[in-house]
Amino acid sequence: MHLAYPAVLAALLFCTGLYGVLARRNAILVLMSVELMLNAVNLNLVAFDVWLRDTLHAGQALTLFVIAVAAAEIGIGLAIVLMVYRDRGTSDVDRLRDSVESDATDDAAAESLEAEAAARAKKAEATA
Numbered sequence: 001m002h003l004a005y006p007a008v009l010a011a012l013l014f015c016t017g018l019y020g021v022l023a024r025r026n027a028i029l030v031l032m033s034v035e036l037m038l039n040a041v042n043l044n045l046v047a048f049d050v051w052l053r054d055t056l057h058a059g060q061a062l063t064l065f066v067i068a069v070a071a072a073e074i075g076i077g078l079a080i081v082l083m084v085y086r087d088r089g090t091s092d093v094d095r096l097r098d099s100v101e102s103d104a105t106d107d108a109a110a111e112s113l114e115a116e117a118a119a120r121a122k123k124a125e126a127t128a
Contacts, residue, residue, distance in 0.1 A: 006047035013040035027081045027091040031074060038070045 013036055020033025042063045049059025085091045 003047060003051045006043055010040040010043040010047070013037070013043065025092050025094055027084070027093055027096075028078070030093060031077045031081070035070060035074060038066060042066055 017033045017036035017040060020036065021030055024030050024033060045059040045063045045066070049057055049063075052059075081091055084096060088096065090096070
């Protein structure tokens with residue numbers, strides 16, 4: 001078998017996963033796209049291991065390691081997404097980013113209002 005077939009398939013899988021990460025708004029679909037990209041890397045690792053006829057099968061061993069890390073990553077990622085969904089009621093990535101930015105601006109606005117109130121109180125004490 002030629003090396004070009006699995007390499008082209010892996011490139012297509014990786015590009016599909018990259019499109020999913022960049023275009024999707026749902027956090028679960030983004031995680032699935034990341035897993036698709038990892039599987040494309042695994043396909044390349046195994047294909048090059050077979051093509052190079054490595055006696056230690058380092059590509060296959062690394063593939064098993066990547067699969068284990070991907071399983072842990074998806075478990076933790078889904079737990080985070082579920083907690084965010086319970087807290088905010090959405091798993092839309094754009095809304096989550098906007099709410100974090102608005103929280104930061106709300107905190108800054110609250111601090112400036114507190115500073116203005118303290119300055120007014122000092123001014124009122126000085127005039128009294």
